Each structure stands twice: as C-alpha cells, then as structure tokens.
Amino acid sequence: xxxxxxxxxxxxxxxxxxxxxxxxxxxxxxxxxxxxxxxxxxxxxxxxxxxxxxxxxxxxxxxxxxxxxxxxxxxxxxxxxxxxxxxxxxxxxxxxxxxxxxxxxxxxxxxxxxxxxxxxxxxxxxxxxxxxxxxxxxxxxxxxxxxxxxxxxxxxxxxxxxxxxxxxxxxxxxxxxxxxxxxxxxxxxxxxxxxxxxxxxxxxxxxxxxxxxxxxxx
Amino acid sequence: xxxxxxxxxxxxxxxxxxxxxxxxxxxxxxxxxxxxxxxxxxxxxxxxxxxxxxxxxxxxxxxxxxxxxxxxxxxxxxxxxxxxxxxxxxxxxxxxxxxxxxxxxxxxxxxxxxxxxxxxxxxxxxxxxxxxxxxxxxxxxxxxxxxxxxxxxxxxxxxxxxxxxxxxxxxxxxxxxxxxxxxxxxxxxxxxxxxxxxxxxxxxxxxxxxxxxxxx
Numbered sequence: 001x002x003x004x005x006x007x008x009x010x011x012x013x014x015x016x017x018x019x020x021x022x023x024x025x026x027x028x029x030x031x032x033x034x035x036x037x038x039x040x041x042x043x044x045x046x047x048x049x050x051x052x053x054x055x056x057x058x059x060x061x062x063x064x065x066x067x068x069x070x071x072x073x074x075x076x077x078x079x080x081x082x083x084x085x086x087x088x089x090x091x092x093x094x095x096x097x098x099x100x101x102x103x104x105x106x107x108x109x110x111x112x113x114x115x116x117x118x119x120x121x122x123x124x125x126x127x128x129x130x131x132x133x134x135x136x137x138x139x140x141x142x143x144x145x146x147x148x149x150x151x152x153x154x155x156x157x158x159x160x161x162x163x164x165x166x167x168x169x170x171x172x173x174x175x176x177x178x179x180x181x182x183x184x185x186x187x188x189x190x191x192x193x194x195x196x197x198x199x200x201x202x203x204x205x206x207x208x209x210x211x212x213x214x215x216x217x218x
Numbered sequence: 219x220x221x222x223x224x225x226x227x228x229x230x231x232x233x234x235x236x237x238x239x240x241x242x243x244x245x246x247x248x249x250x251x252x253x254x255x256x257x258x259x260x261x262x263x264x265x266x267x268x269x270x271x272x273x274x275x276x277x278x279x280x281x282x283x284x285x286x287x288x289x290x291x292x293x294x295x296x297x298x299x300x301x302x303x304x305x306x307x308x309x310x311x312x313x314x315x316x317x318x319x320x321x322x323x324x325x326x327x328x329x330x331x332x333x334x335x336x337x338x339x340x341x342x343x344x345x346x347x348x349x350x351x352x353x354x355x356x357x358x359x360x361x362x363x364x365x366x367x368x369x370x371x372x373x374x375x376x377x378x379x380x381x382x383x384x385x386x387x388x389x390x391x392x393x394x395x396x397x398x399x400x401x402x403x404x405x406x407x408x409x410x411x412x413x414x415x416x417x418x419x420x421x422x423x424x425x426x427x428x429x430x431x432x433x434x
Contacts, residue, residue, distance in 0.1 A: 062315070063315075063319060063358050064354075064358075074308075076311055076315065077315055077319075078314070078315045078318040078319060080314075080318060081311055081314040081315045081318050082311075084311070084314060085307060085308075085310070085311040085314075088307050088310075089307060097295065097298050097299060098281075098284070098295075100295075100298070101286055101291055101292075101294070101295035101298075102286075104288070104290070104291035104294055104295070105286060105287055105288045105291045107291075108287075108288035108290050108291050109273060109287075109288060147272075147273055147274075150272075151272075
C-alpha cells in the first residue's frame with residue numbers, strides 16, 4: 001500500500017495509523033489482539049518471532065515483555081490494554097461506558113481462567129502437573145463455562161454485550177481456544193456458549209484465518 | 219448522580235483502589251465491608267452473600283442497582299465516569315497499561331501472602347521479590363516518570379498532568395510491600411515523592427491517614 005504520510009499534513013490525518021504487533025508465534029497473549037484486527041477488518045503487521053529473535057525486539061518493548069503494539073511507532077504494552085484500546089478505536093467496545101465495563105468484565109474473567117490454564121503448562125513437577133490438569137477439567141473449566149453461559153444467557157444468548165459483536169465475544173472465544181484442545185466437550189452443557197462459538201468461527205473476517213492458522217499448544 | 223455501592227471484605231485488598239477513586243472524585247458511595255473473623259480468616263456474611271454475586275466473588279460495584287464484577291473493571295469504569303483515566307483514547311491506554319502492570323506486581327506479592335505452610339518457600343519468595351520483582355517494576359515506573367520529564371511533563375503524575383487511576387494503582391499496590399519491606403523505595407526519590415504527593419493530595423490525605431488498619 002502506498003505511503004502518503006510524507007506528502008501533506010492533511011493526508012497524514014486522513015491515513016490510517018500503522019500497526020505492528022510483536023509477539024511469539026503462538027496464540028497465547030497475542031491472539032485476542034489479532035482477532036480484534038481481523039474482526040474489524042484493519043490491516044496490521046503480525047510480527048511473530050522465536051525466543052531467539054525476541055532478544056532483538058525486547059529492548060523496544062515498553063516493559064520488556066511481549067506482546068506489544070507499535071502504533072505509528074509509539075509502543076503500547078499489556079495484552080488486554082492493547083485489546084481494549086483497539087476495540088475502542090475500531091468500534092468494538094460497546095456503545096457506552098456501561099457496555100464497555102461489561103465487556104471489560106469478560107476480559108478480566110477470561111484472564112482469571114487464562115491464569116489457571118497456564119499453571120500446569122509451567123509446572124515442572126510431573127505429579128503436581130497431573131494434579132493441576134485434573135483440577136482444570138474437574139473444577140476450573142466447569143466453573144468458568146457456567147459463569148460465561150450465565151452471562152451470555154442473561155444478555156439474550158447471542159452476543160455477550162449489547163446486540164452486536166464486541167471485544168467481549170472475541171475475548172471469550174479466545175479464552176476457550178486452549179481449554180477445548182484438551183477438553184473438547186467442556187461446552188456440551190452450555191448451548192448458548194457453544195452457539196456463540198460457532199457464530200464467531202463463522203464470521204467471514206475470521207473464518208479464513210481460523211481455518212489456516214497453525215496449531216499451537218497455548 | 220448515580221447511586222453507588224461497593225461490596226468487599228473489610229480489607230484493603232482488591233477493594234481499595236475503587237475506594238481511592240471515590241475519594242479522589244469526591245463522590246459519595248456506600249462502602250459495604252464484610253467483616254472477617256481475623257482469628258479464623260472466615261467471613262460468615264460472605265457465606266450467604268456469595269451465591270448472589272454474579273461471579274461468586276468480590277468486589278462487586280452496584281451502580282443504581284446494576285452489578286459489576288472484577289476489581290480492575292470496576293476501577294476502570296469508575297475512573298472513566300469520574301474523569302480520572304486521561305482525556306484521549308491513547309491516554310486511557312497509558313493509564314490502563316500502568317494499572318495492568320501494577321496488577322502483575324500485586325500477583326507476585328500475593329504469592330508471598332498465600333504461602334502459609336512452607337516457611338522456607340516463603341523466604342525464597344521474599345528474596346525473589348526483593349532481588350528481581352521490586353527492582354523490575356520500580357525500573358518501569360521510574361522510566362515512565364523520567365520520560366514524562368523529558369517530554370515536558372514534570373507534574374510527577376504518571377499520565378497527563380494530573381491524578382489518574384494510574385497514580386492510585388501505583389500508590390496502593392506498594393502499600394502492602396512497604397509494610398513487609400519498608401526500605402524498597404529508599405533509593406528511589408521520584409517514587410517516594412510520588413507517594414508523598416498522593417498522601418498529601420487534598421481529596422485523599424484525610425482518607426489515607428484515617429482509613430482502617432488492615433493486614434492486607
């Protein structure tokens with residue numbers, strides 16, 4: 001695409017900001033940000049790297065961590081802050097402060113679950129790892145699917161907040177990417193959640209990406 | 219004006235940043251504190267209330283009767299309502315970046331708090347906090363203040379030229395660590411000054427001075 005940004009201040013205002021996402025080549029804490037760009041139909045540079053290459057990028061990261069986003073060269077850190085910022089820019093953040101807060105709630109609840117999902121992955125002791133995995137399937141996943149199903153049902157069952165797709169829908173979809181790999185039936189008792197997942201998967205802007213996306217363990 | 223009620227345990231914990239926001243905004247609210255039996259660490263009132271909370275967890279903010287969960291969400295919502303989250307989308311992101319980072323620090327400190335069985339492990343965590351964690355987060359915060367000065371913002375507040383949620387998050391997140399490791403800001407005058415700025419703030423001074431002493 002042609003770069004007009006040097007030609008005139010007016011053109012600079014009219015052109016889209018340039019977005020560069022820096023993250024490892026996994027879903028992890030980068031995937032929700034990628035979903036936001038895709039769902040909004042906004043172009044971005046999806047920079048993915050190995051741990052080795054990360055060493056080169058790390059000095060640029062505001063807090064020394066990934067993901068971070070460069071917006072016209074200005075850096076922004078913290079995956080959920082990035083997701084929320086982009087959602088607000090792209091109109092996926094609800095129609096008022098209250099809806100924004102209800103979306104936020106879902107991100108934070110997803111974060112709670114994400115932290116639990118991470119525990120067995122980072123546990124080195126095999127016995128402890130087995131216990132943590134069992135706790136995920138027996139306690140953690142049932143608890144969270146019920147909370148999300150309740151929230152979705154309370155809003156009418158189709159979208160999590162308001163009556164159109166928001167960051168909330170993307171966040172919950174993203175949160176279950178990893179859990180469903182090891183527990184494919186965990187949504188069986190949650191018809192609305194299951195249907196919402198199919199709805200997100202079927203979105204034209206996401207479907208192609210999801211079909212060809214490389215598998216990652218987290 | 220909306221009617222606000224904050225429901226949390228009678229601790230600072232995850233309820234204190236919302237409380238500080240109400241103070242900083244000069245907005246009245248019902249500060250419902252569930253009393254704990256300190257000797258057993260249990261809360262009888264919570265047993266009956268828990269199932270009525272949307273996520274079976276606290277804090278919960280009620281706004282004209284509508285409930286909101288998740289402490290960070292509550293903080294961001296109140297900050298937005300009260301104009302304490304920056305004035306542009308970018309500034310809001312700057313504030314949230316800091317608040318999220320402080321929550322990462324809180325989570326690290328919580329590891330020490332929740333290690334109640336193995337003293338050796340607890341001591342290891344404390345050492346890790348002092349040698350790795352505190353320095354890392356202190357460096358992040360000092361860099362922001364330094365960059366602010368270079369960009370002409372010598373207000374001493376973290377975002378823009380005035381108090382925001384970012385300042386309250388930083389202040390409150392260091393309250394507990396300073397209780398167990400009182401010297402951690404000794405060589406960090408900018409952060410000590412920031413702390414004094416918050417403690418001396420017209421709308422916060424009285425509250426901070428007189429708030430109930432609690433273990434967390």
